[in-house]
Amino acid sequence: MAPLATLRGIDKTFANGTIALAGLDLDVREGEFLSLLGPSGCGKSTVLRLLAGLTSPTRGAIAWRDARPALGFVFQEPTLMPWSNVAANVWLPLRLAGFSRANAQPRVDEALDRVGLTGFAKAYPRELSGGMKMRVSIARALVMRPQVLLMDEPFAALDEITRTKLNDDLVALKCSLGATVVFVTHSVYESIYLSTRVVVMARRPGRAVAEIAIDAPLPRNEEFRLGADYAQRCRETSLALHKVMDEVAEPACEGAPA
Amino acid sequence: MITRRLLEIALPVLMLVLALAIWEGAVRYYGIQPYVLPAPSLILATLYKDWQTLFGSLEVTLSITFEALAAAVLGGVALAILFAQWRLIERAFFPFAVVMQVTPIVAIAPLLLVYLSSSAAVLVCAFLVAFFPILSNTTLGLSSTDHNLLDLFQLYRATRWQQLIWLRLPGALPYFLGGLRIGGGLALIGAIVAEIAAGSAGQGAGLAYRIVESGFRLNIPRMFAALLLISVAGIVIYLVLTAVSYTLLHRWHDSARGRET
Secondary structure, eight states, rough: OOSEEEEEEEEOTTSSSSEEEEEEEEEETOOOOOEEEEEEEHHHHHHHHHHHSSSOOOOEEEEEEESOOOEEEEOSOOOOOOOOOOOHHHHHHHHHTTHHHHHHHHHHHHHHHHHTTTTTTOOOOGSOOOHHHHHHHHHHTTTOOOOOEEESSSTTTHHHHHHHHHHHHHHHHHHOOOOOOOEEOOOOOOOHHOOOOEEETTTBBBEEEEEEEEOOOOOHHHHHHHSSHHHHHHHHHHHHHHHHHSSSSOOOOTTTTO | OOOHHHHHHHHHHHHHHHHHHHHHHHHHTTOOOTOOOOHHHHHHHHHHHHHHHHHHHHHHHHHHHHHHHHHHHHHHHHHHHHHHOOOOHHHHHHHHHHHHHSSSSSHHHHHHHSSSSSHHHHHHHHHHHHHHHHHHHHHHHTTTTHHHHHHHHHHHTHHHHHIIIIHHHHHHHHHHHHHHHHHHHHHHHHHHHHHHHHHTTOOOHHHHHHHHHHHHHOOOOHHHHHHHHHHHHHHHHHHHHHHHHHHHTTTTTTTSSSOOO
């Protein structure tokens, strides 16, 4: 079956001359959990923004197999409206699509249910922990019943314990929804645990350099995390990532004069 | 802890009473004449005796202040929205706003009195000083919107109007309220300054005019009484606007919430 989205020969140069992507080829296949793994500055967030239509490529083309599907976007920060309570934040995409509060109510409740926030509808973002805010953000993305969920390092700012829990919940969600997920991360372990496919990206300029398929079925559990296959994949991916890092001579320390 | 809280309230009150007592005592002990320095008791007695006149003047000054503030809020917010929606308009108009802001109102007042009736001139003066902080704060607020939220609105194909109403305006509210608090105080100052300029020409009936008039008649206790009313009016305006700000923000904005210690 043809991929859901095809990116071919994508170049992206920002207005200030920074080359974010050069000659990127990438397929997004229906139903997969695809992780984009790479160091900061390799353009992985730009790929998400391109897929979301928030920016357009300088050269190259993005083609969706059918019309652009319903998308959900989860940012690195929860990105909630602080003046609105949880229910109103989750309502937002539906509200923008013309749903009244009453009409949106069942879907808002369902989305909050799915992320385990039943009973928090009236709370304000300020009153929630970092992990709970992220759950609200995910509920907001789910409320449009997206076919494709784009996630930009959503758990990077969370503690290890919260992160592990959210990882498991995310995979369960993905399985029950049957959605396609494109997940940006810089954690090797997270990407292996979550994904059916990991694309390793290099920087200066940003491009895809390696691809690792992980065939173990989703959802996975602690057993998978302790298994030999997981360790093997992590080693393989780390090596690929290191090769990428070695290609570019690193400055001795970030911000040091060249 | 109760005693400490009690102390925190009692101390400033005690200091105020003490200062007034020293004032009162000094005036009596040294036999200072009321046309030099009236005792607090005499000021209060004057306030009571002249209440009819002074209260009428207070009403005049307050109504000018609130009309000016209302006009400044409407004008400032409307212009800020125009600025935020069309950056070129901001480019075009900002120099005017800055010129209006940096020119001292005392210097403009006599000119306005030439062109306008004295009541209109006073209103325009009060409006001019209250307008700028509201405009500049609201403009800043409207352009400080979270970029990720803007992306989100774009992703869900929000119209410009939806973006303004549901994202930019609520986000600008704390900034606007900050401007409003400054503008409220300044509107009173602008009204007083303009009244003094107009009053010296023998017109108007606001509190500042009472001060000027009482000064001419060497009625110093009444000057103090009018001054007291102006101070109280200023304090009340500030407290009311602070309460409005708290009511609107306390659920979500850091400025209106106590830190957990």
